Amino acid sequence: xxxxxxxxxxxxxxxxxxxxxxxxxxxxxxxxxxxxxxxxxxxxxxxxxxxxxxxxxxxxxxxxxxxxxxxxxxxxxxxxxxxxxxxxxxxxxxxxxxxxxxxxxxxxxxxxxxxxxxxxxxxxxxxxxxxxxxxxxxxxxxxxxxxxxxxxxxxxxxxxxxxxxxxxxxxxxxxxxxxxxxxxxxxxxxxxxxxxxxxxxxxxxxxxxxxxxxxxxxxxxxxxxxxxxxxxxxxxxxxxxxxxxxxxxxxxxxxxxxxxxxxxxxxxxxxxxxxxxxxxxxxxxxxxxxxxxxxxxxxxxxxxxxxxxxxxxxxxxxxxxxxx
Amino acid sequence: xxxxxxxxxxxxxxxxxxxxxxxxxxxxxxxxxxxxxxxxxxxxxxxxxxxxxxxxxxxxxxxxxxxxxxxxxxxxxxxxxxxxxxxxxxxxxxxxxxxxxxxxxxxxxxxxxxxxxxxxxxxxxxxxxxxxxxxxxxxxxxxxxxxxxxxxxxxxxxxxxxxxxxxxxxxxxxxxxxxxxxxxxxxxxxxxxxxxxxxxxxxxxxxxxxxxxxxxxxxxxxxxxxxxxxxxxxxxxxxxxxxxxxxxxxxxxxxxxxxxxxxxxxxxxxxxxxxxxxxxxxxxxxxxxxxxxxxxxxxxxxxxxxxxxxxxxxxxxxxxxxxxxxxxxxxxxxxxxxxxxxxxxxx
Numbered sequence: 100x101x102x103x104x105x106x107x108x109x110x111x112x113x114x115x116x117x118x119x120x121x122x123x124x125x126x127x128x129x130x131x132x133x134x135x136x137x138x139x140x141x142x143x144x145x146x147x148x149x150x151x152x153x154x155x156x157x158x159x160x161x162x163x164x165x166x167x168x169x170x171x172x173x174x175x176x177x178x179x180x181x182x183x184x185x186x187x188x189x190x191x192x193x194x195x196x197x198x199x200x201x202x203x204x205x206x207x208x209x210x211x212x213x214x215x216x217x218x219x220x221x222x223x224x225x226x227x228x229x230x231x232x233x234x235x236x237x238x239x240x241x242x243x244x245x246x247x248x249x250x251x252x253x254x255x256x257x258x259x260x261x262x263x264x265x266x267x268x269x270x271x272x273x274x275x276x277x278x279x280x281x282x283x284x285x286x287x288x289x290x291x292x293x294x295x296x297x298x299x300x301x302x303x304x305x306x307x308x309x310x311x312x313x314x315x316x317x318x319x320x321x322x323x324x325x326x327x328x329x330x331x332x333x334x335x336x337x338x339x340x341x342x343x344x345x346x347x348x349x350x351x352x353x354x355x356x357x358x359x360x361x362x363x364x365x366x367x368x369x370x371x372x373x374x375x376x377x378x379x380x381x382x383x384x385x386x387x388x389x390x391x392x393x394x395x396x397x398x399x400x401x402x403x404x405x406x407x408x409x410x411x412x413x414x415x416x417x418x419x420x421x422x423x
Numbered sequence: 424x425x426x427x428x429x430x431x432x433x434x435x436x437x438x439x440x441x442x443x444x445x446x447x448x449x450x451x452x453x454x455x456x457x458x459x460x461x462x463x464x465x466x467x468x469x470x471x472x473x474x475x476x477x478x479x480x481x482x483x484x485x486x487x488x489x490x491x492x493x494x495x496x497x498x499x500x501x502x503x504x505x506x507x508x509x510x511x512x513x514x515x516x517x518x519x520x521x522x523x524x525x526x527x528x529x530x531x532x533x534x535x536x537x538x539x540x541x542x543x544x545x546x547x548x549x550x551x552x553x554x555x556x557x558x559x560x561x562x563x564x565x566x567x568x569x570x571x572x573x574x575x576x577x578x579x580x581x582x583x584x585x586x587x588x589x590x591x592x593x594x595x596x597x598x599x600x601x602x603x604x605x606x607x608x609x610x611x612x613x614x615x616x617x618x619x620x621x622x623x624x625x626x627x628x629x630x631x632x633x634x635x636x637x638x639x640x641x642x643x644x645x646x647x648x649x650x651x652x653x654x655x656x657x658x659x660x661x662x663x664x665x666x667x668x669x670x671x672x673x674x675x676x677x678x679x680x681x682x683x684x685x686x687x688x689x690x691x692x693x694x695x696x697x698x699x700x701x702x703x704x705x706x707x708x709x710x711x712x713x714x715x716x717x718x719x720x721x722x723x724x725x726x727x728x729x730x731x732x733x734x735x736x737x738x739x740x741x742x743x744x745x746x747x748x749x750x751x752x753x754x755x756x757x758x759x760x761x762x763x764x765x766x767x768x769x770x
Contacts, residue, residue: 152488154505155526157544159564161583164606164626174565174583174607177625182505182528185489185755187450187468213625214647 106221109180109193110297111206113247114228115237116199119257123228123289123296124196125149130293134191137183139176141198152190154179158198160205163212167381170212171205177213184219192297193220200243203250204359204380210302211382224301227251227281228289231262234270238277245327248274249359249404250379251281252301260287277327278404280310280362304375304386307362327359330413331402336421337368338399343420354411355381363401366391368422439730439750443762452753454493455740456500461514462742462751463500464759465490471502471512474751474761476744483516496534501541503529509541509548522548522557531568535575542566547580547589560597562587567609572617581608581622586632588620602632604639610650614658614674623649627665633678640680642672651697656705660685660721662698669695669709671721687719687727699741710738714754734758 114120128136128150137152159174176195183190197206203225210222227247230237234256237244248254254274259267271283284291300306343365351358358380365374376385391397401417451467461475469486471493486504494501500512507524509532522529524543531542537552545565548557564583571578578589578597585603592598607625614621621631628643629652642663649665660671661679668686672679689695689711697710706720714734719727736756743750743764752760 153526154528157565159583161607161625162605164624164628172625174625178530178565179528182489182491185451185453185467185491187466187757 106219107184107190107193108223108298108300109195109210109220110223111195111197111203111225112228113197113201113203113225113251114199114255115230115233115241115244115247117233118199118228118230119255119289120196120228121148122257123226123255123291124194126289126291127194127293127297131191131297135188137190137193139179139193139195141175141196141201154183158201160202170208170381172209172212173205176206176209177216180216180220184215192223200241202243202246204246207250207302207379208382211379211384221300222302224252224296224299225250226253226255226296228255228257229270229274231256231259231267231270231285235273238273242325245277246359248277248281249327251278252299253296254278254281254283255286255289255291255296256283257286257289259285277329278360279329279331279402280360280404302377302384304377304384304388307375307377308364308373308388310362325406327404327406328408329402329404330408331400332414332417333401334366334399334417334421335396337366337397338420339422340367340370343367346416346420350411350413350416351378351381351383354405354407357407357411358403358405360404361402364399365401366397366399435732437729437732439762439764440732440760442766443760446759446761447757448759449757451755451757452740452759453490454502455742455751455753456493456495457742457745458495458498458500458514460744460746460748462744462749462761463493463495463512464740464751464753465493465502466757469504469506471500473500473514473516474749475514476749476763481516483512483518485510485512485518491528491530492532494533496537496539501532501534501539503532503541503543507543509539509543511539521550531566533569533571535571538571538575540569540571540578542569542580545582547578549578558597560587560589560599564607567607568611568622570611570613572613573615574617577613577617579611579613579620581611583607586611586620586622602637602639604630604641606630610652612652612654614654614661616658618658619674619678621652621661623652623665629661629663631661631679638680642679642684645670647694651695651699651710653698653700653707655700655707655721656703659705662700662707662709662721664695664698667692667694669698669707669719671707685721685724687721687724689715689717689727691715691733694737696737697739697741699743702743702745702747708741708743708750708752710741710752710754712737714738714756714758716741716752716760730762731760 139154141158156175161174163170361378372387375388454465470482471485472480487506489505492503502510509522509529511519527543539550545562547560550557567581580587589597608622611622627645632639645665647665651664663670671685694712699708710716716731736754740753
């Protein structure tokens, strides 16, 4: 296995057409002087991209041959990332600009599934650029827009100068309802400090410990069944490891298509370490992450982002995992 | 874990390392191809070097970024790069551009009897001898690999969902047929006798088709993706990387279905990353993820000798000159061993 510090970070920029992805991309490329970036683009925007190393590709979602229906990967990324790793000069980062209608799940899954990609690169973060004016309509009309918010580590809420304050609050609440983890940054013309979107290491298990989900306290009102929402559960009673694994693996096997993302910190009976995991659909990265901090209460926290969550009896399933 | 090379004195070098020349270039080696009694090597900085006995090798600036793929056309070298160029390079270093695809990479190149072929994206481009404009073969996904059969009448193109087999009829018209198998197919080769077609897949497995009756089957059980595989001793065995042993499937008789492969083990328990048939022998050169290279007889594993010790970098290229006098080994750390194979007195 390669050492972690040899892995080149990959930042994925998603967002609907016209939200400002290319503006953000050019901002990154012009502000980061002296750094060597490769940029992978999947559609030609109207603006040019100001970089030496631009790779033009077609988004290709490949199903794996292993019978797992949600195990899809991005063939174009496997090919290009594997190629870029043969370069003589080492890259500081790779930025992938997806098309407006891209599903981020296969992008994220590529970093779990392909060993060469996982050895030499790491998914740093999914940054979604959203248009403050049009996001609400896009979320209603397009599954892809919901998925791009659901998978985001950072949502750059752009063009805020074009909406009033109450309009902005409505959009933000909508984002939080879908994804309580995402950090929302208000911008005009994608004006953001680059350290808020680059080198976040958002997919590492360590970061799961740092991020406090920002849940709405308001009621869930009149959602359609196929809207993307989030649910979270907390327990101060330790969990039974065997029961949890049994419930959770069955849940992912049967409902993995509707469960977009999961994150959790778990307190198991008889274990001195905290267990941390994060997953994309059926794929999971999990590990003990050291002792519980002294003076802090041990508790388990579990968060789901997905569709039809209400139908999965998640609360009951989770309650049943508590040690008797 | 890293091995401490300083503990090993010079004496520990193999006779090939002592006899040959080692180059520590620090640039990843992406490809090597035999062109007569020379070997052309492609690098991750876009250069190509040509190794010929008794001559020095100077870098030829071919591509801007990476030499992604290499093949040969007679005495010329063909390369494709991440600068979108498909190049023809003569042994004396003259470069001519065959095609240019801009920001799209040239992922695969091959040739047969003067027909030059490359793929970029989902299109295969074929330049027939004396034709300025290429013929285009379009496919449903980005192309994973291309290969001519020995006679050049069939061109296999691997892709997502299987292989498209293009066949030239006697009026020189190309007709396609599909060989489908779910999943993404990468490198593709014909067996030298033309009876089989083999692909490596995104999954850790290979797939083969027997062309006379289209019977197909998977060859699985590997721990890693199979990046390198080749037929040995005409078409008797298919040697493969992707496991801690060189896995050699029998392709004589009725083929590998229901038969066990021969697995050649190596000291150190490392992953096999490259296999290269030793010309005219039932033997292979095996490169490992730690840089070491061995020569083994497939049916007599005890006759294994070490060619190169470890370098810490995975072997990414091995080639033998046509006259079997010299061999070249390259790895991802930019180390090359160029050596004569036989002792002078045994020549």
